[in-house]
Amino acid sequence: MxxxxxxxxxxxxxxxxxxxxxxxxxxxxxxxxxxxxxxxxxxxxxxxxxxxxxxxxxxxxxxxxxxxxxxxxxxxxxxxxxxxxxxxxxxxxxRPGPDALALTQNKLLMRELLTGLGMPCPRFAEVPAAAPLRFLESFAEESGWPVVLKAVRGGYDGKGVWVLDTLNRETAELVQGLLARGAELMVEEHVPFRRELAALVARSPHGQGAAYPVVETVQQDGICVEVISPAPGLDDALALRAQGLALELADRLGVVGLLAVELFETESGLLVNELAMRPHNSGHWTIEGARTSQFEQHLRAVLDLPLGDTAPAAPYTVMANLLGGTDPDVYSRYVHVMAHDPAVKVHFYGKSVRPGRKIGHVTALGHDLDEVRARARYAADHLRGPVPDA
Amino acid sequence: MxxxxxxxxxxxxxxxxxxxxxxxxxxxxxxxxxxxxxxxxxxxxxxxxxxxxxxxxxxxxxxxxxxxxxxxxxxxxxxxxxxxxxxxxxxxxxRPGPDALALTQNKLLMRELLTGLGMPCPRFAEVPAAAPLRFLESFAEESGWPVVLKAVRGGYDGKGVWVLDTLNRETAELVQGLLARGAELMVEEHVPFRRELAALVARSPHGQGAAYPVVETVQQDGICVEVISPAPGLDDALALRAQGLALELADRLGVVGLLAVELFETESGLLVNELAMRPHNSGHWTIEGARTSQFEQHLRAVLDLPLGDTAPAAPYTVMANLLGGTDPDVYSRYVHVMAHDPAVKVHFYGKSVRPGRKIGHVTALGHDLDEVRARARYAADHLRGPVPDA
Missing domain, CATH: 3.40.50.20 (Rossmann fold)
Known part of the structure; x- marks a missing residue:
């Protein structure tokens, strides 16, 4: 072997x-x-x-x-x-095993388990197939509109998630259509968050844990477009709380490998949004920005090798996702981007280009956050090229 | 295509x-x-x-x-x-083209060309097939013993190079045996160098050049065992001179891609030892230690893409070559090395283990040179495991 x-x-x-x-x-x-x-x-x-x-x-x-x-x-x-x-x-x-991975496939089960572990989560409930609209109305009476409708299974990058501002003919048809096609649905309160964070940790079979700096993730249309490490201005105690919560979760759920915990930062603290048990988009910055990349770390964890150093390689690292535009000839835009910024790092995924599709990412790092963000943004925007008319 | x-x-x-x-x-x-x-x-x-x-x-x-x-x-x-x-x-x-690459295949041609370009080199001469011993004696009369005998073609990692302390029966037989087998030979003065340096540069077809920090290379038995970036205590003017010399050479020789110039640092300045037109062992430290690795840089250069930033990622980076020992089960020693130093980076080449064979390298970086060297050395020594009895 x-x-x-x-x-x-x-x-x-x-x-x-x-x-x-x-x-x-x-x-x-x-x-x-x-x-x-x-x-x-x-x-x-x-x-x-x-x-x-x-x-x-x-x-x-x-x-x-x-x-x-x-x-x-x-x-x-x-x-x-x-x-x-x-x-x-x-x-x-x-690795991870069936029990742990099952949680990432069933958002309702995940919420129930998290709540059972005392983890802070948004209010949630299963939407019954009988009288779903009446149930949504009564849920919203308590949590207020809008509410977040989610498919219990499947869904990623904003798919399988709908924000409902109210119940009208259109949204009622959406709910009933989904149920008619056999989807299981759940509803959550719409959390008025300040921003979204992610806590990435690794856990090995023998129980060693390692936490990366907590990052801020910026989403557009449900897709992560930018990750800033560390999350700017994040209170130290809150950062420790996020790391501790992710390490505890990894331990309680028996995760082996990486666990990414997506979090809402709200006026009153942190709420757990989603989990992923694998290398995660919010950790791509670690390739250049941390002593051990999340990909190496995942391999070390699943092989039960001691985990690597998660220390940052620079004060700030910013990762910008590279989305496809309307012109597939991405390579011809390399020259300008590389000449403009010899230190920006481009990662392509070998995917054919389609508008809005994640086809790569770029990473910049340095001391000045505004400058680093601008550099990553510029490279990603330029490589994308023309975008479809809005 | x-x-x-x-x-x-x-x-x-x-x-x-x-x-x-x-x-x-x-x-x-x-x-x-x-x-x-x-x-x-x-x-x-x-x-x-x-x-x-x-x-x-x-x-x-x-x-x-x-x-x-x-x-x-x-x-x-x-x-x-x-x-x-x-x-x-x-x-x-x-890329590089035939003319440039030919120089790395013929040490005599390379010396003649370098001398013609005014580059500082050790004294050298072709060893004539007729009366080679008398020639060596007279060469040594001027440069002193020992002298360095080299095969004009082939040879790397100390192969094809012999240091002759004097002419005796053994060394005379070596010379005559080589000539009898059709080898072309040259002789060089044995340079009393302080240490060996390497200057790594890239050149693109449109003429852009980029220089990495000048490194110190430490050899044992003709094999590079350690590279320190930057060369500790190297005089700024000498470092600039080494970079300038390598950039000029790349330009004059029409190199496309990487050019590694191995140098002797002597009491009276720099002498060019060897050239390589490709990624080089003395540049492996750049994977973690520079913003752009030599491997990415080589690809950028041969594709005529703008070259990447060569800035160091840390004050000191040390690369130690990993040589095979007598126990081939290298992987079992991973655990200890990774647990001992979570920040050291190990690179394996997928080679079967033989005593003395380069099977990988390790890299450490940080602020304190002594500590960084010790970390790289420890990891390489431990991964090597038992060595043959001397």
């Missing part, structure tokens, strides 16, 4: 950009990363030497993939829970 | 660790790196998605490999000069 030097083989289910960047880290560590990818055109499939084409929804594909891997981990949360259990039963070492 | 986003394809001839680390950089840039490797077990062949197995000594293999590449570059200097010219004639964009 082991290659020269007894180095292990890590299997990663999913061939997206997270697997691609994990692959870069694996090369340095000398660890073989095998990727299960739906298509040879996926981000990680384009660069990996050991890519198996198959579906994460097929148990046969998953079991064939896992054969010969020392440990299996995940680029996304979409492996069906029953397949996770079957792999586990078959003796596949899955 | 181009993939999504019009990203180019770079071909790299040679599948060693330099190609492996260049591959990591290419993934981030979104550039496809195709590798020509002698074997599927080579360092870069183990990780690349687009690896062609073939010989750099076969023109057919080289031309087939180059087909579809926007530019071809090199992990080593061993492509025969006539093949370089044939590729060039066939319209393959080779």
């Amino acid at each position: 082991k290659d020269a030097g007894n180095f292990p083989i890590v299997g990663m289910v999913g061939g997206g950009q997270l697997a691609r960047m994990t692959y870069q880290a694996a090369i340095g560590l000398g660890v073989s990363l095998r990727v299960l990818s739906a298509s040879g055109d996926d981000s990680a499939a384009l660069v990996g030497a050991d890519v198996r084409i198959g579906s994460h929804e097929s148990l046969d594909d998953l079991l064939a993939f896992a054969k010969g891997c020392d440990v299996v981990t995940f680029d996304h949360e979409h492996v069906p829970g029953e397949h996770m259990l079957s792999m586990w039963t078959a003796g596949v070492v899955c | 181009k993939d999504a986003g019009n990203f180019p394809i770079v071909g790299m001839v040679g599948g060693g660790q330099l190609a492996r680390m260049t591959y990591q950089a290419a993934i981030g840039l979104g550039v496809s790196l195709r590798v020509l490797s002698a074997s599927g077990d080579d360092s870069a062949a183990l990780v690349g998605a687009d690896v062609r197995i073939g010989s750099h000594e076969s023109l057919d293999d080289l031309l087939a490999f180059a087909k579809g590449c926007d530019v071809v570059t090199f992990d080593h200097e061993h492509v025969p000069g006539e093949h370089m010219l044939s590729m060039w004639t066939a319209g393959v964009v080779c």
Whole structure:
């Protein structure tokens, strides 16, 4: 099973950009990363030497993939829970394991568990299939409009989440349409937050934990467009609270690997928004901005190697997501961006360009936050090129 | 020829660790790196998605490999000069080109050219096949013993270089044996240097140059074991002189890509020792220690993209080469090294372990040079494990 030097083989289910960047880290560590990818055109499939084409929804594909891997981990949360259990039963070492990963697939279960652990969360409730509209009205009577409607399963990057300002004909049809198609729904209060934060931690099987600086994430239309590390002006006590909360969660949920906790900062403190148990968009800044990138850290954690130093490499690091524009010839815009700012770092995911699609990210770091933000923003905007008319 | 986003394809001839680390950089840039490797077990062949197995000594293999590449570059200097010219004639964009690369294959030609350019070099001469011993005696009469005997072609990591303390039966047999086997030989004065330095620069086709901080390289038995950036206590004027000399050389020789100039620091100034036109062992520290790694820089240069920032990321960065010991189970020693120093960075090349073979390197950085050196040294020594009895 082991290659020269007894180095292990890590299997990663999913061939997206997270697997691609994990692959870069694996090369340095000398660890073989095998990727299960739906298509040879996926981000990680384009660069990996050991890519198996198959579906994460097929148990046969998953079991064939896992054969010969020392440990299996995940680029996304979409492996069906029953397949996770079957792999586990078959003796596949899955990190994170089925119990932990199940929480990221079911927002209602996640909220119930978090609340049970005493973690601060927005008010929430399951929307009953019988009389859903009356239920929403009464929920909003207490929490006020707007409310946030969520699909219990699936959804990411703003998909599966709807902010309802009120119940009218349009929103009522949305709710009833979703239920008619079999969706399970939940509702949450719309939190009047100051800003969004993310706390990224790693946990290893033997229980070591490591926390990265808490970052601010800036969203547009439900998509993260910018991450600032550390979150500017964040109160030290609140930062420690966020890190402590994420470490405690990782421990209580038995997470192995990375755990990203998305948080709302409100007038009265922190509320947990979402969880992800893998390298996360809010941690891409760590490639240049921290001594150990989140991708290396994830590999160290799932291999039960001691965790790496999370210290920042500069006072401020800003990551800007690079979204596709209308002109697919991104490369021709490289020259200008690199000439304009020789220190900005560009990461491409090998994806075909579509308007609004995340096709890469850029990172800048330095002492002056305003300057660093402007540099990252400029590079991402210029590389995007023309955007569709609003 | 181009993939999504019009990203180019770079071909790299040679599948060693330099190609492996260049591959990591290419993934981030979104550039496809195709590798020509002698074997599927080579360092870069183990990780690349687009690896062609073939010989750099076969023109057919080289031309087939180059087909579809926007530019071809090199992990080593061993492509025969006539093949370089044939590729060039066939319209393959080779960077560096045949003229420049030829200099790294012929130490005598290189010395003659450097001397012609007014670059400071050790005294040297060709050893004639007729009466070589008498020639060596008379050379040593002027420069003193010991002298350095070199094979004009081939040789690296101390191979093809012999320090002769005097002419006796053993050394005479060495010289005559080499000549009898058809080797061309040259002799150089043995420079009483204080230490060895290296100046790493990049040059792009349109003539942009970029210089990294000048480093000190520490050799043992002709193999570089440690690189310190910047060279401690190096006089500013001398550092500028080394950078200027390397930039001028790159320009005068028409180098495209990286140029590493190995230098002797002597009582009376700098002398040029060797040249390499590719990423170089003396630049591995740049992965963590500079804003732009030498591997990214090489890709930017050969693609004629603006060069990246060479500023150091920390006051001191130390790279220690990791040599194989007698116990091949390197991975089992990971745990201790990572637990001992969470901030040290380990790079493995995927090579099977043999005593004395370069199988990876480690990098440490920080403010206190003694501490940083000790950390890098400790990690490399521990990972090596038991060494053969002396």
